[in-house]
Amino acid sequence: MVNEQIIDISGPLKGEIEVPGDKSMTHRAIMLASLAEGVSTIYKPLLGEDCRRTMDIFRLLGVEIKEDDEKLVVTSPGYQSFNTPHQVLYTGNSGTTTRLLAGLLSGLGIESVLSGDVSIGKRPMDRVLRPLKSMNANIEGIEDNYTPLIIKPSVIKGINYKMEVASAQVKSAILFASLFSKEATIIKELDVSRNHTETMFRHFNIPIEAEGLSITTTPEAIRYIKPADFHVPGDISSAAFFIVAALITP
Structure with missing residues (x-):
């Protein structure tokens, strides 16, 4: 027999909440602030385990990142002055860190090894490796599919790439690598994916064009990068439960 319980509505749902910052935007803000020579401030970042892995890697590359109340102060020597890491760059359980840095480090031409935890080691990376290799990236994984990813210096080329799947992470890996190419890259999406990286x-200050499902980069776009302050928007998915509750409550 199924037990049923009727709960009376006691009154209207009232109050205010502040949702945590968007994780995807926090990752990208840390990466771009680290590439730009100078000081950038990131307000209301989401400092979970994944984003801390991204921070730790850029600290190893020579970037100073200080946590101050509800902001990060990023002081970077600029991408041209990054250290060559002498240890494995540990990405933990962060697929975003792993895939985006595969593109970024390939573009930088920094000899490095990206590796995560056991879970990351089981996630396929071939969808990222294929387009990066077509850009002349010197990057290899276990069975050409799994971490650790071994990256060696190379000269990145521009490509005209049609996405195999709608994936913001794959698209972003290509875009980060393309920053260092002397040629434009054109990406044609199958369907609309999140545009966090383009934003x-x-x-x-990095120029990029987007029209419909087509994205076009500027040759050597990295030369335009400038430090910037950024307020991380709240994660709408974290607010969804409260929005629904407010909608269904009289």
């Missing part, structure tokens, strides 16, 4: 590029 953040513009915020840090």
Whole structure:
């Protein structure tokens, strides 16, 4: 027999909440602030385990990142002055860190090894490795599919790439690598994916064009990057439960 319980509504739902910052935007803000020579401030970041892995890697590359109340102060020597890491760059359980840095480090031409935890080691990376290799990236994984990813210096080329799946992470890996190419890259999406990377590029003064499902980069776009302050927007998915509760409550 199924037990049923009727709960009476006691009154209207009232109050205010502040949702945590968007994780995807926090990752990208840390990466771009670290590339730009100078001081950038990131307000209301989401400082969970994944974003801390991104911070730790850029600290190893020579970037100073200080946590101050509800903001990060990023002081960078600029991408041209990054250290060559002498240890594995540990990405933990962060797929965003792993995939985006695969593109960024390939573009930088920094000899490095990206590796995460056991879970990351089981996630396929071939969808990222294929387009990066077509850009002349010197990057290899276990069975060409899994971490650790071994990256060696190379000269990145521009490509005309049709996405195999709608994936913001794959698209972003290509876009980060393309920053260092002397040629434009054109990405044609199958369907609309999140445009966090394109939005953040513009915020840090990096030119990029998007029309419909086509995205076009500027040759050597990295030369335009400038430090910037950024307020991380709240994560709408974290607010969804409260929005629904407010909608269904008289």
